[in-house]
Amino acid sequence: MIQAAFQALLLLLEPSNLAFMLGGVVVGMVVGVLPGLGGTVGLSLLLPFLFGMEQGPAIAMLIGMAAVVHTADTFPSILLGAPGSSGSQATIMDGYPLAQKGQAGRALSAAFLSSMFGGLVGAITLLLILPIARPLVLAFRSPELFMLALLGLSMVGILSGDRPIRGALMAVLGLLIAAIGAAPATPFYRFTFDNLYLYDGIPLAVFALGLFAMPELLDLLVKGKSIAEGTTTRRVSGWREGLRDVIRERLLVVRSAVLGVAVGFIPGLGGAVVDWLSYGIAAQTSKNSEGFGKGDIRGVIAPESSNNAKEGGALIPTLLFGIPGSGTTAILLGGLVLLGLQPGPRMIRGDLDLTLLIIWTLAIANVFGALTCLLLSGLVARLATLRPSVLAPFLFVIMLAGAFQSSRSWGDMWAFLVVGLMGWVLRRLRFPLPPILIGFVLAASIERNLFISVTRYGWSWLTAPAVIAIGAITVGMTILGVRLSQKAAT
Amino acid sequence: MRLPERGQIIGLTSLGLIFAAAGAASLTFPIRAQIFPLFVGILGTVLALAEWVSMRRMRSHHHAKVLHTNNEHEPWKPSDIAGIRTDFYRTLPYLFWLLGLFTLVALVGFVSAAAIFTAAFLRREANVRWTLCIVGSLAVLGSLLVLGNLFSLRWPLSFVDPLRALGLL
Secondary structure, three states, X not given: OHHHHHHHHHHHOOHHHHHHHHHHHHHHHXXXXXXXXXXXXXXXXXXXXXXXXXHHHHHHHHHHHHHHHHHHOHHHHHHHOOOOOHHHHHHHHHHHHHHHOOOHHHHHHHHHHHHXXXXXHHHHHHHHHHHHHHHHHHOOOHHHHHHHHHHHHHHHHHOOOOOHHHHHHHHHHHHHHHOOEXXXXXXOEEOOOOOHHHHHOOOHHHHHHHHHHHHXXXXXXXXXXXXXXXXXXXXXOOHHXXXXXXXXXXXXXXXXXXXXXHHHHOOOOHHHHHHHHHHHHXXXXXXXXXXXXXXXXXXXXXXXXXXXXXHHHHHHHHHXXXXXXXXXXXXXXXXXXXXXXXXXXXXXXXXXXXXXXXXXXXXXXXXHHHHHHHHOHHHHXXXXXXXXXXXXXHHHHHHHHHHHOOOOOXXXXXXXXXXXXXXXXXXXXXXXXXXXXXXXXXXXXHHHHHHHHHHHHOOHHHHOHHHHHHHHHHHHHHHHHHHHHHHHHO | OOOOHHHHHHHHHHHHHHHHHHHHHHOOOOHHHHHHHHHHHHHHHHHHHHHHHHHHHHHHOOOOOXXXXXXXXXXXXXXXXXXXXXXXXXXXXXXXXXXXXXXXXXXHOHHHHHHHHHHHHHHHOOOOOHHHHHHHHHHHHHHHHHHXXXXXXXXXXOOOOHXXXXXXO
């Protein structure tokens, strides 16, 4: 294991891998800084460019991007009072008041440093869990993996808002869309309507770009004006004070990071919840908490530490069980599949070096992202003040260029448009979109494991103790979710 | 940006019908291709029905006279219909821009179309100065050419392609 970890580090330090990781970090920073765009959109934009790439550089680029989004999204939260992504909403509570008091530099440096430590805690946890979880994961057979995927789907449904059934319905819609095209176990084409393009199914990159990036961009354009309009990027100073704050509040940094990892580990929870949870706990458990909400630096440190640590936690179920816990990890999972990898037991059995490469990239990209944010803060902050109509043509072009690379046919562009319109309409009807993508990505694993289970074990696998246990947890979680949502509604 | 309850019910009913149709269609598939879509079709139909019933129950039990939305606990208002119409009409021009880009791509090739589209969009929608429009357009042109060579990207075939004729692609 130690030798494999050392080899993975050497692999990452190869110039081509480092260069692609830095490229990913830059894209992640830009995406994080632009209000409204997040890790899901950023990964969607990168996904089409993976075709033909080697595994090492491609993984470095993807993880490099995902690792720094929640570091860079701090800029708009603190300087403009607008969240850069869903994970930085709680930072506004105290970060923006600090900026208004002229302490933007202090807030930013504290945020970057705690983000960096949070990210490192996430990577270390992932590294430590790997040898412990490995024997457990390897003991899982197709029936258990099928049930785990169902558990992942049900939790995504439950945790996607106050209408859990609707979330589950969206996940099943993702499964149905993924069923379009050739059946994996037999030469038969399903739901293709004799359209040649659909014979291979809808490519993940086209689907992710259409579902997330297009509705997001249309909404930004419809809003018309910049989120930053009416505000100015404040003068940034007071860096050292922020660094000292983090050192003084080191226990809070560690505690929030551990919370972030734990929340990230639970599929479907992550994203928008972790920063509020961390902020709430910090406010409730800290001494002299009356300053929270008015510009307390602890209100910046806690959410920033936890939202970066969450990424490491979210990678545990993604890599070890092939269960994505969020839209971002769903795209990442799809990206790994595009690269010929099979997340799940096979990933740590046959591709341990690449699994460790992911962990190293996560750690190094976090450090690099935080340092770059510190160094380029003045320049990067200005990006957030651009109007959507200035960004839109560039993003439209990147999206279409990316979509076309999937199968290099006009069908990709039309599919992008159709999926984009579907996403836009569903968003208007308040149907959550991330579960659709998670269902779409999990479909192949679900179908494969269901097929193997049925053909190999008949229906006797349904009586296996582990299957019953996971099934009971799934049913229990579903009932609990429905009851909680009913309570919330009353 | 809100739609009234009727829109959600129409959406749910449509989804339920799609799932039911998919489940029924899968009965004609060979058994190896049938298991998964049949499972999905049945599960989707049941969930759509459950959500539909849940919405109806919420209304009939007067938990709330209005439906709670998914992300925001804000009630629907009569003005929502006007809101969604406005929203749609404001989005429509951008969809036309996208269709315009598709048409341009079919006519002059992707890279040239992207450059023209960028300049036109920046000028018309963002009201940016002509000089900046041209700089933006050239930046797109240059980036696509460099990225195309670096990642061996291909672009959609078009009616005419000036850049291909010039040997730049």
